Amino acid sequence: MEDIQKEGVDPKEKQQDEEALKLVPDEDIRSQTIEKYGLNEDDNSELIDKLVEGEKEGQKKLSTAIRQKVDWRTKAQTPKEEEKEVKPQEPAPKTQPVSSEDIDKMVGEKFEERDLASMDLSDELKSEVKAYAKAKGISYREAAKSPYFDFIKKGG
Numbered sequence: 615m616e617d618i619q620k621e622g623v624d625p626k627e628k629q630q631d632e633e634a635l636k637l638v639p640d641e642d643i644r645s646q647t648i649e650k651y652g653l654n655e656d657d658n659s660e661l662i663d664k665l666v667e668g669e670k671e672g673q674k675k676l677s678t679a680i681r682q683k684v685d686w687r688t689k690a691q692t693p694k695e696e697e698k699e700v701k702p703q704e705p706a707p708k709t710q711p712v713s714s715e716d717i718d719k720m721v722g723e724k725f726e727e728r729d730l731a732s733m734d735l736s737d738e739l740k741s742e743v744k745a746y747a748k749a750k751g752i753s754y755r756e757a758a759k760s761p762y763f764d765f766i767k768k769g770g
Contacts, residue, residue, distance in 0.1 A: 623691070634676060634677070634680050638673065647669065651665070735758070
């Protein structure tokens with residue numbers, strides 16, 4: 615890319631690009647097609663029309679490619695602004711490795727929550743079960759089956 619920036623564009627190449635971008639009138643394409651293939655305009659008008667359309671499509675595609683080439687050449691010739699100084703990112707805070715005991719505890723808590731949700735209790739009683747189980751160090755199921763909750767359920 616630096617070579618392109620130093621040398622510039624060959625004037626001959628630039629002229630060729632400009633000429634290729636010029637639109638050729640339909641009549642000229644038609645007469646060139648008739649001459650090239652030796653067709654009779656009256657007998658082969660449908661074929662000539664198809665060939666002219668194909669040639670026009672080819673010119674459009676070529677024009678698009680040339681415009682892209684010119685754009686890329688222009689971009690290559692313009693000097694880049696110096697890249698802004700990039701600050702190194704601060705490393706993310708390291709997390710403590712999770713032990714298997716911690717994992718067991720988290721999974722157990724999830725199961726406890728699932729069990730509690732599946733119980734046919736009001737939200738108020740569920741919070742009581744949680745508090746009682748935490749205070750006694752037992753599971754939610756055990757707490758819900760305790761005599762204390764039997765008493766509360768009966769309206770004690």
